[in-house]
Amino acid sequence: MDVQISIAxxxxxxxxxxKLSAAELTQLFAEEFPDFNAPNPQPLSPPTLKTGVTLxxxxxxxxxxxxxxxxxxxxxxxxxVPDELVGxxxxxxxxxxxxxNHGTLFSGTQCPSQVVSSSGEGPDQKWKxxxxxxxxxxxxxxxxxYAMLAADYVGFGVSEDHIHQA
Numbered sequence: 001m002d003v004q005i006s007i008a009x010x011x012x013x014x015x016x017x018x019k020l021s022a023a024e025l026t027q028l029f030a031e032e033f034p035d036f037n038a039p040n041p042q043p044l045s046p047p048t049l050k051t052g053v054t055l056x057x058x059x060x061x062x063x064x065x066x067x068x069x070x071x072x073x074x075x076x077x078x079x080x081v082p083d084e085l086v087g088x089x090x091x092x093x094x095x096x097x098x099x100x101n102h103g104t105l106f107s108g109t110q111c112p113s114q115v116v117s118s119s120g121e122g123p124d125q126k127w128k129x130x131x132x133x134x135x136x137x138x139x140x141x142x143x144x145x146y147a148m149l150a151a152d153y154v155g156f157g158v159s160e161d162h163i164h165q166a
Contacts, residue, residue: 011061021052032132052083077151078112082142100150112150
């Protein structure tokens with residue numbers, strides 16, 4: 001997962017950050033769901049998801065006209081591709097795509113490009129959720145056959161170093 005691919009002269013690059021099977025995605029969803037569901041007087045059950053996903057961090061350059069940021073800024077976001085749209089598949093040339101505009105963030109780990117992180121490898125790999133809101137949305141988009149894009153706010157993700165500068 002340490003390969004970064006640049007698209008020549010476009011200012012866009014992407015890097016695979018995670019592959020989650022349907023079982024892993026369902027388990028993470030179920031672990032995070034009780035906090036989301038707690039205020040509901042008629043509790044819901046988390047869904048069993050039917051597809052896995054591949055997650056990519058996408059970096060791109062924008063021109064920000066704000067005193068906190070100086071000139072062009074590299075910012076990041078998340079691209080999620082469901083397994084059913086990957087590989088030798090007739091759907092691969094026509095990818096249904098949803099854009100997810102997330103809610104308020106309280107820390108850098110809650111931005112879409114930080115949705116999950118892992119420790120360990122193989123059967124010892126453990127996933128940690130950074131943004132339950134993003135996780136829920138990417139799982140639901142994937143289960144309906146959609147790829148998903150979600151931008152990090154400027155000052156989060158790869159541009160996080162600038163968030164508290166005056």
